Amino acid sequence: MTMGTVGTPAPIAPAAIEVLSPWREGWRVFRSNKAAMVGLVLLCVLVLTMLFAPSLYAVDAMDIVAAPFTPPFVNPEVWLGTDYLGRDVLAGILVGGRATLLVGLAAAGVAVSIGVTVGALAGFFGGWVDTSLSRLIELFQVLPALLFAMVLVTLFQPSLSVVVFAIGLVAWTGTARLARAEFLRLRGMEFASAARAMGAGPLRLMLREILPNALPPLIVSASLIVGAAILFEAGLSFLGLSDPNVMSWGMMIGNNRRNVLDCWWAVTFPGAAIFLTVLSVSLLGDGLNDALNPRLHLR
Amino acid sequence: MIRTLGSILRRLALAAGLVLAVLALNFTLIHAAPGDAAEVIAGEMGGADEAAMASIRKTYGLDKPLPQQFFTYIGKSLQGDLGTSYTFSRPVTELILGRLWPTVLLVLTALISAIVLGTLLGVWASRRPDSVGSGAVTIFSLIGYSMPVFWTGILLVILFGKVWPIMPIAGMRDVRLTGADAWTSALDVAHHLVLPATTLGIIYLAQYSRLARTSMLEVLGSDYIRTARAKGLSEARITFKHALRNAMMPLVTIAGLQFGNLISGAVLVETVFAWPGLGTLALDAILGRDYPTLLGVLTFSAVLVIVANLLTDLSYRWIDPRLRGR
Numbered sequence: 001m002t003m004g005t006v007g008t009p010a011p012i013a014p015a016a017i018e019v020l021s022p023w024r025e026g027w028r029v030f031r032s033n034k035a036a037m038v039g040l041v042l043l044c045v046l047v048l049t050m051l052f053a054p055s056l057y058a059v060d061a062m063d064i065v066a067a068p069f070t071p072p073f074v075n076p077e078v079w080l081g082t083d084y085l086g087r088d089v090l091a092g093i094l095v096g097g098r099a100t101l102l103v104g105l106a107a108a109g110v111a112v113s114i115g116v117t118v119g120a121l122a123g124f125f126g127g128w129v130d131t132s133l134s135r136l137i138e139l140f141q142v143l144p145a146l147l148f149a150m151v152l153v154t155l156f157q158p159s160l161s162v163v164v165f166a167i168g169l170v171a172w173t174g175t176a177r178l179a180r181a182e183f184l185r186l187r188g189m190e191f192a193s194a195a196r197a198m199g200a201g202p203l204r205l206m207l208r209e210i211l212p213n214a215l216p217p218l219i220v221s222a223s224l225i226v227g228a229a230i231l232f233e234a235g236l237s238f239l240g241l242s243d244p245n246v247m248s249w250g251m252m253i254g255n256n257r258r259n260v261l262d263c264w265w266a267v268t269f270p271g272a273a274i275f276l277t278v279l280s281v282s283l284l285g286d287g288l289n290d291a292l293n294p295r296l297h298l299r
Numbered sequence: 300m301i302r303t304l305g306s307i308l309r310r311l312a313l314a315a316g317l318v319l320a321v322l323a324l325n326f327t328l329i330h331a332a333p334g335d336a337a338e339v340i341a342g343e344m345g346g347a348d349e350a351a352m353a354s355i356r357k358t359y360g361l362d363k364p365l366p367q368q369f370f371t372y373i374g375k376s377l378q379g380d381l382g383t384s385y386t387f388s389r390p391v392t393e394l395i396l397g398r399l400w401p402t403v404l405l406v407l408t409a410l411i412s413a414i415v416l417g418t419l420l421g422v423w424a425s426r427r428p429d430s431v432g433s434g435a436v437t438i439f440s441l442i443g444y445s446m447p448v449f450w451t452g453i454l455l456v457i458l459f460g461k462v463w464p465i466m467p468i469a470g471m472r473d474v475r476l477t478g479a480d481a482w483t484s485a486l487d488v489a490h491h492l493v494l495p496a497t498t499l500g501i502i503y504l505a506q507y508s509r510l511a512r513t514s515m516l517e518v519l520g521s522d523y524i525r526t527a528r529a530k531g532l533s534e535a536r537i538t539f540k541h542a543l544r545n546a547m548m549p550l551v552t553i554a555g556l557q558f559g560n561l562i563s564g565a566v567l568v569e570t571v572f573a574w575p576g577l578g579t580l581a582l583d584a585i586l587g588r589d590y591p592t593l594l595g596v597l598t599f600s601a602v603l604v605i606v607a608n609l610l611t612d613l614s615y616r617w618i619d620p621r622l623r624g625r
Contacts, residue, residue, distance in 0.1 A: 035441075139320045141556070142604040143597065146563030147581060151597050154585050155332035227445070234447050235567050239582060253450065257571070264457045271450030279445035286441070 022216070026291040036287020042280035050097040059091040061247045072265045083252070083266040084259040092252045093273050099237075099248035100274065103164055104230035110168025111229065112175050112222045116211075119179025124187055124206055134180070137173050145170040146235055153241045160243050167232045175221050182214035216292035223285035227278045234274045249274050303616070310612055314605050321601045322376050325594045326369055337361050381598065382591035386584070391595040394580065399599065401471055402576035404488075405568070406561050408496040413503035414554060418547075420504075421511020422538060428516055436508050443505025448564050452498040452571035459494060467491045469573040495572045499564050503557070510553060514546040547618055555611025559604045 030036055059065060064086040065078060072081035072089070080089040122133035152166035186192060187210060195209045236242050237250030238257075249270040256266040337355045356362050363371070375381075381391040424436040459466040467473065471491050476484060518524065519542055527537045566578030573579065577596050584592035 135316075135320070138317060139324065142317055142321065142559060142601045142608070143324075144559040144562040144566075144600045144604065146566055147578075147597055147600055150566070150581060150585065151328065151593055154593065155328060155590070157333070231447055235449065235563075238447075238449050238567065239570060239585075241585070250447070253453065257453070260453050260457055261460050264461070267450070267453050268457070271447060271453065274447045274450065275445055278447070279441065282441055282445050 022292075026216070026288075030287050030291035033287045033290055035283050036290070039280045039283025039287060042276065043284060046097065046277055046280065047101065050094065050101060053094040054098075057091060057094055059088045061087060061092040061095045063087065065091075069259075069263050071263075072269075080269055081263065081265040083256050083263060085255075089252070089266050089269055092247055093249065093270055096247045096249040096252055096270060097273060097277070099160070099242075099246045100230055100233055100250065101277065103160060103167070103233040103242075103248075104226055106164045107167035107171065107229040107233065108222060108226040110165060111171040111225050112218070114168065115172035115175025115221075116179045116218060118172070119176035119181075120183050120206055120211070122176070123180040123183025123185075124202065124210070126184070130180070133176075137176050137180075140170070141173045143170070146232065149232060149236060150239065150241055153236060158241050158243055160246060163233065163236060163242050167229050167236070171225055171228055171232065175218065175225065178217055178221050179214065182217060183210055186210045186213055220285060220289045220292055223281060223288055227281040227285065230274065230278055230281065307613070310609060314609055317605050318602060319373065321598055322373050323369075325376075325598060326372050328594065329590070330365075376598070381595040384584070384589050384592045386587035386589040386592070391591050394592060395577065395595050395599050398575060398577050398580045401574060402562070402565055402569070402578065403603070405492065405495055405499065405574060405576060406558075406565050408492060409499035409565075410503060410554065410558075410561055412496065413500045413507055414550065416500075417504045417507025418511045418543070418550065420508035421513075422515055422543065422546075424508065424512045425515035425519060426534075426538070428512075433512070436512055440505040440509035443501050446501070448498060448502055449567040449571050451501060452495070452568055455494050455498060456571065466494050468494060471575050491574075495568050495574050498571070499561070499568045502564060503561070506553070506557075507550060510550060511546065514549050515542060518542045518546045544618065548615075551611060551614055551618060555608050558607035559600075562600045562603065 065088050066075060066082045066086050068082060068084050068086040070078055070082040070086070072079065074081070078088050078090070080093070083089060083092075118133050118137065122130040122137075149166040149170045152169065153162055156162045156166075183206070187205070191213075192205060192209055195205055200209065233242070233248065234250035234253075237248045238254040240251075240254050242248060242251060244251075252270040253267045256263055260267050337352050361368065379392050381395070383389070384391050384394055387394055420436055424430075424433040427433055456468045460468045467490060471488055472484065473487050473491075476487050479487070515538075524537060524542055527541050532541075562577075565576065566581060568574065569576045569578035570582055577600060581593055581596040584590070584596065
């Protein structure tokens with residue numbers, strides 16, 4: 001989808017100033033934001049590590065490879081130590097990130113899709129559609145998200161896809177409220193009326209005219225949801241409510257929960273991995289917020 | 300006054316509607332889950348006991364048509380009957396009421412300390428927005444938001460369990476103090492509360508300090524603050540009396556909106572510190588396949604959130620007199 005569609009109003013700028021498209025302008029602001037760039041680089045490093053490390057470090061995370069409770073930095077075979085069963089912590093961290101990131105991203109995808117659909121319909125059509133969808137949003141807002149996800153996973157048996165949908169189903173309300181507000185605001189603007197006058201139907205108006213213009217804040221909200229979804233996944237697996245056959249960081253911490261005083265390393269390192277991942281996503285989201293919300297540039 | 304009363308009544312009606320919707324959702328969940336609803340209610344008790352299943356079908360009216368079942372379920376729930384827990388052999392409502400106040404105590408302690416400290420930090424940071432301290436508040440808020448709450452808790456357990464054992468790291472009371480006088484046991488609970496409440500509070504402290512900083516910066520830039528300065532009011536008076544009241548508005552909104560997240564966080568924190576609240580009850584219910592208790596906890600915490608939202612709404616009117624007529 002190219003930007004500068006019918007929707008973008010002609011920029012009013014003195015001739016001397018170079019006019020960039022909002023996306024290029026956003027990238028320029030983003031690039032000059034040190035924290036955001038740190039987040040971007042950190043995230044790229046983490047993703048690449050998780051993609052390639054398991055093939056470079058060929059130890060099965062589920063296998064018992066050394067004596068239980070081997071402390072870190074002692075035995076070069078198991079550099080980050082072993083857990084209460086004697087499983088390699090480093091191998092777990094390298095493999096566990098895959099599930100955490102994958103589930104986090106997929107769940108965020110589900111949440112954003114539900115949120116944008118509900119919010120767009122409510123904001124665009126208004127009236128009784130808006131009223132009933134807003135009540136639906138309120139209902140999902142009063143249910144404590146993690147508890148609701150726990151109920152869903154328990155009732156429908158923990159598998160990766162159930163976990164993805166459970167997290168998606170509890171994390172969409174913020175996006176929905178934002179999408180509703182944006183669609184409500186944009187549908188009354190001149191470009192939308194112009195498109196309507198040219199005979200655009202509701203679907204075309206929503207998807208081709210309004211959605212591209214509502215994208216910047218929605219992208220920021222999506223990046224926040226990725227961070228939240230990773231934390232949800234970690235929390236559920238910590239509680240033992242994820243697929244027991246798939247290693248994940250939260251599960252490593254949950255498994256060693258009763259032995260934390262005897263193997264601090266088996267919980268501290270996986271937790272640090274979750275922390276760094278969420279931190280990089282938050283830094284990125286912060287940078288996107290500064291880059292894509294032109295109103296804040298004035299500060 | 301009458302308009303205020305009317306709008307409060309309207310809020311109450313909406314809240315009641317939400318409670319009904321939560322119950323309806325519970326009913327849907329029981330019937331949408333794979334397997335017979337009677338099995339869901341009974342949990343996986345081995346499935347052999349036909350007599351027990353038949354009695355469950357009868358007590359819950361599961362042999363009746365679905366719409367009738369629906370109204371029976373709603374009616375019973377509204378009378379406070381959320382079924383019987385088969386793992387604990389006690390009514391679910393009784394179980395939950397026994398676990399309610401530890402969770403409320405934990406959540407409110409964390410929330411109130413986070414709001415008070417976060418506001419103070421934010422106000423302090425907003426007075427010199429470009430200073431090192433102000434930057435530190437921003438960084439702290441990012442870190443606090445990104446730490447998985449159960450990990451923070453475990454780090455504190457390791458710190459105070461191994462390195463510096465001055466704090467209890469599990470439970471809510473010391474068994475050796477059973478039968479002690481009220482003052483001693485209150486102190487004991489407070490002592491046990493320190494680590495869980497700190498763990499849960501850190502996330503919200505991070506968010507409130509950041510929000511308070513942004514909100515204060517916005518308010519401090521407005522014209523009426525310049526007027527107050529021009530009148531020669533003291534900086535302290537301007538900050539706390541004039542600016543803070545307006546800067547509080549977004550903080551209150553967020554506090555209400557986040558009550559649900561707070562309960563979600565409490566589930567994890569309670570698990571780490573073996574705190575005997577709703578979260579550990581929910582987890583025990585999951586391990587025992589005790590669905591009536593699990594759904595009961597979900598219902599009760601949703602009601603807690605609804606009540607918290609109502610209170611937020613009312614405090615909104617108290618902070619901002621302009622809203623009183625609406």
